[in-house]
Amino acid sequence: MLNLLRELKDLRKKGVLGMNRRNISYIGRYNERRLYPLVDNKLTSKRLAIEAGVSVPALLGVVASQHGIATTELALREQSGFCLKPAKGSGGKGIMVIRRGAEGGYLRSNGQVISSEELRRHMSNILAGLFSLGGAPDQVLVEALLECDPSLTGYSHEGVPDLRLIVFQGVPVMAMMRLACAASHGKANLHQGAVGVGISIADGRAVLAVQKDAPIKRHPDTGMDLRALQVPRWQEMLELGCNCADMTGLGYLGVDLVLDKHLGPALLELNARPGLSIQIANGAGLLPRLREVEALRNPARLSVAERIAFAQDHF
Amino acid sequence: MTWLRHKTHDVPWLPGEKRQVWSVEARVEFEAQGEPVKVSLAVPQTQTRFERLAEYTASPGYGLAFVENGRERRAEWSIRNADGPQTLYYRLDLLVDPSLAVADTAPPLEAPSNLFDDSPHATSALHLLDNAVERSADNFTLARELILEFNLQKQSAGFLEQRQARSRWLKQLLNYAQVPAREVKVLTLEDGRRRQRLQTYLQVFQGDHYQLFDPRSGRVGLSPNQVMWEYRSGSVLELIGGSQSDVSFSIINQEIPVSQGLEKEGDHFSLLEFSIHSLPVEEQALFKGILLVPVGVLVVVLMRVLVGLRTSGTFMPVLIALSFIQTSLLTGLAGFLLIVGVGLVIRSYLSHLSLLLVARISAVIISVIAMVAVFTVIAYELGLNEGMKITLFPMIILSWTIERMSILWEEEGPHEVFVQGGGSLLVALIAYLLMTNDIVRHLTFNFIGLQLVFMALVLLLGGYTGYRLLELRRFSVLGKGD
Numbered sequence A: 001m002l003n004l005l006r007e008l009k010d011l012r013k014k015g016v017l018g019m020n021r022r023n024i025s026y027i028g029r030y031n032e033r034r035l036y037p038l039v040d041n042k043l044t045s046k047r048l049a050i051e052a053g054v055s056v057p058a059l060l061g062v063v064a065s066q067h068g069i070a071t072t073e074l075a076l077r078e079q080s081g082f083c084l085k086p087a088k089g090s091g092g093k094g095i096m097v098i099r100r101g102a103e104g105g106y107l108r109s110n111g112q113v114i115s116s117e118e119l120r121r122h123m124s125n126i127l128a129g130l131f132s133l134g135g136a137p138d139q140v141l142v143e144a145l146l147e148c149d150p151s152l153t154g155y156s157h158e159g160v161p162d163l164r165l166i167v168f169q170g171v172p173v174m175a176m177m178r179l180a181c182a183a184s185h186g187k188a189n190l191h192q193g194a195v196g197v198g199i200s201i202a203d204g205r206a207v208l209a210v211q212k213d214a215p216i217k218r219h220p221d222t223g224m225d226l227r228a229l230q231v232p233r234w235q236e237m238l239e240l241g242c243n244c245a246d247m248t249g250l251g252y253l254g255v256d257l258v259l260d261k262h263l264g265p266a267l268l269e270l271n272a273r274p275g276l277s278i279q280i281a282n283g284a285g286l287l288p289r290l291r292e293v294e295a296l297r298n299p300a301r302l303s304v305a306e307r308i309a310f311a312q313d314h315f
Numbered sequence B: 001m002t003w004l005r006h007k008t009h010d011v012p013w014l015p016g017e018k019r020q021v022w023s024v025e026a027r028v029e030f031e032a033q034g035e036p037v038k039v040s041l042a043v044p045q046t047q048t049r050f051e052r053l054a055e056y057t058a059s060p061g062y063g064l065a066f067v068e069n070g071r072e073r074r075a076e077w078s079i080r081n082a083d084g085p086q087t088l089y090y091r092l093d094l095l096v097d098p099s100l101a102v103a104d105t106a107p108p109l110e111a112p113s114n115l116f117d118d119s120p121h122a123t124s125a126l127h128l129l130d131n132a133v134e135r136s137a138d139n140f141t142l143a144r145e146l147i148l149e150f151n152l153q154k155q156s157a158g159f160l161e162q163r164q165a166r167s168r169w170l171k172q173l174l175n176y177a178q179v180p181a182r183e184v185k186v187l188t189l190e191d192g193r194r195r196q197r198l199q200t201y202l203q204v205f206q207g208d209h210y211q212l213f214d215p216r217s218g219r220v221g222l223s224p225n226q227v228m229w230e231y232r233s234g235s236v237l238e239l240i241g242g243s244q245s246d247v248s249f250s251i252i253n254q255e256i257p258v259s260q261g262l263e264k265e266g267d268h269f270s271l272l273e274f275s276i277h278s279l280p281v282e283e284q285a286l287f288k289g290i291l292l293v294p295v296g297v298l299v300v301v302l303m304r305v306l307v308g309l310r311t312s313g314t315f316m317p318v319l320i321a322l323s324f325i326q327t328s329l330l331t332g333l334a335g336f337l338l339i340v341g342v343g344l345v346i347r348s349y350l351s352h353l354s355l356l357l358v359a360r361i362s363a364v365i366i367s368v369i370a371m372v373a374v375f376t377v378i379a380y381e382l383g384l385n386e387g388m389k390i391t392l393f394p395m396i397i398l399s400w401t402i403e404r405m406s407i408l409w410e411e412e413g414p415h416e417v418f419v420q421g422g423g424s425l426l427v428a429l430i431a432y433l434l435m436t437n438d439i440v441r442h443l444t445f446n447f448i449g450l451q452l453v454f455m456a457l458v459l460l461l462g463g464y465t466g467y468r469l470l471e472l473r474r475f476s477v478l479g480k481g482d
Helices: A002-014 A019-030 A033-040 A042-051 A068-076 A116-128 A234-248 A278-282 A287-295 A304-314 B002-009 B120-134 B139-152 B154-161 B166-176 B258-263 B281-290 B293-307 B316-327 B329-353 B357-381 B385-392 B395-412 B414-436 B438-446 B450-462 B469-474 B476-480
Strands: A059-063 A081-086 A096-100 A106-108 A140-144 A162-168 A171-179 A195-199 A206-211 A252-260 A264-271 B019-043 B050-058 B063-069 B072-096 B181-188 B193-196 B199-206 B209-213 B226-230 B237-240 B242-256
Touching: A002 B469, A002 B476, A019 A252, A033 A042, A033 A234, A033 A264, A042 A140, A042 A234, A042 A264, A059 A068, A068 A116, A068 A140, A081 A116, A096 A116, A116 A140, A116 B357, A162 A234, A162 A287, A171 A234, A171 A278, A171 A287, A171 A304, A195 A278, A206 A278, A234 A252, A234 A264, A234 A304, A278 B476, B019 B050, B019 B226, B019 B281, B120 B139, B120 B154, B120 B166, B139 B154, B139 B166, B139 B199, B139 B209, B154 B166, B166 B181, B166 B199, B193 B281, B237 B242, B242 B281, B242 B438, B281 B438, B293 B316, B293 B414, B293 B438, B293 B450, B293 B469, B316 B329, B316 B395, B316 B414, B329 B357, B329 B395, B329 B414, B357 B395, B395 B414, B414 B438, B438 B450, B469 B476
Parallel strands: none
Antiparallel strands: A059 A140, A081 A096, A081 A140, A096 A106, A162 A171, A162 A252, A171 A195, A195 A206, A252 A264, B019 B072, B019 B237, B019 B242, B050 B072, B063 B072, B181 B199, B181 B226, B193 B242, B199 B209
16 A cells, blocks of 8 residues: 555656546647547548648558449559558558568568458458447558668568657657557557557657666567667658648647658657657656646647747757 | 435434335226126235234225125225226235234035046045055144155056146045145235235134245245135136136235324325325335445446456346346356356357358357257256346346457456456355345335435545546556555
């Protein structure tokens, strides 16, 4: 019991944001319900991004009905690689990355061979709403594959590393790099065993790396020194994150970005209910930073450059 | 409001500190045929352990009289003209008084009926009686041995029962052996039961004493919560001018202060005038269950918001807990694990068939029903009556659980399935323990105002911004960082 109380005090002192406070004081207060569909439907957010001039992975096709599956699958045989996503999926559920194998078959990102029948079944499942919130009928997005920027290869095993930014009232407050590894089966969610690297907002350098809540120094599969990680084109990444927040109008937003070999910084996904593990990867609580932004007068009136400057000064 | 009820109506805070009163409501239903109708219902007297406190009837338009004929009482309703479906209510409050003993006089022996001729039925019945007489010493042991004989000689018993009910045979055979006996209709009192039926028991006399026998098991005596409803070997319900008659019983248990129970004896005691208590007993029994749901819901809110347990589906634990109440805990748990386990296996086969989602869920629902049927039959054959109660699980909820768990298994691995499944079961267990607690049941039913308290608690918890208990562990790495 005493132990618990001491822990509670430590967390308070660190300003760790808990699930309840996140839901009530931040998501509930700063995110308007009517804006959720912009983020919860990847197709809508993609169209929004294209309108706002934010670069995104190319959209190869959309499947909206069961009979569209066969034609889409035929068309996909021409592609060297692509990615299937449920439009309303959450937490990375239902995402399937496919590459063309040597003999022309489909390969999943982990090297597993997959038949075209299985591929169709997966699309059919997505349409039926297996991965969507509340089981609502869904659409399949077919996206072009991203290619990892050479400066980051080696940091991620099976899968492109992505950068998660928490943007609060237009100000980036915390960042983390998520690296897939063998333990996470190519997935980039921390609770599935992916490596999380806290990134300093000021300069894009790594501050701490964790896997399964335990600090680590090297990538478990590639052996790269994680503390040497520095996100390239950091200013551009921050600007992109701010632009994304502005275009949705959401006050508390998780932005997932990637650095593509050809596109440069690109938007992968938006999230109106970003998780809290980012605090573990940074070894710091979110609350003090959120409060500093809340103390700002009219952060919305500041320009993107001013907001980034503020963030880099303070965090 | 709750305080007011305690003060002005003297409703006790805790169960058990006052006298126990069973309210039994008989509901007579029949189809009237547009002629004069006469309905006669046997109603119980004060008897050993139960004192008749008060009785009420609800029967719009009907004339009512209580007819006393020897020791038998009957309620008689009459009306000049009635048509269509009719419902009559008779409600009785019985005060439990363990020290009360009412002697009963033996019925006259019935003359041996013409059943005891040279027919094969008579031969085989008398054979059973002979065997029993040999092993018996007095009237009671004879009755016991006779029932035992019926249970041993299954073939003869089955043959006899083709002709008339076992209890009727037992009575006639005992009378034939000069033992006064009669059939009585017994009602099992169980709190919150609706649509209960009467069971036939055998009342056997020896001088001024009598004992009751279960004609099936041969068990002697009534359990403390069984009351004799009809004991003249007559019929429970007689109806003239109607058809398709039916009687069913609803029962609830109440605690009332001793003083009040005695004072108001005999007249309509308006314990709680404007409340659920003025509803018919059947509806009250229903409400007794419904009023417990907020307790379960509160547990879910507590566990999710304060502790941070993950459950599969928000309110599934409450539904599971409700089914546990119906099935009893152990059978419920075993049945739940069994069905979900086998369901997961079936579901993993279904996933090979590449079905559409809706079709697959439907297939799971049908398999779940089939499984429940199979398990129930197996349990019944093995003599486990408890197994029959598995059927009370909500099928659709079970099927969705199986589907969700199976997807979880495929995507996150078995660990997550155990976390969420275990979380759901744990919450269901806590909810079950609370919902079956006597004090909780008593409070929720007698103090409706508590619902507002639950509401307030839920609203309070909804605004809780502190850490969840499990978050302390999740973020403990952060706390130690200093």
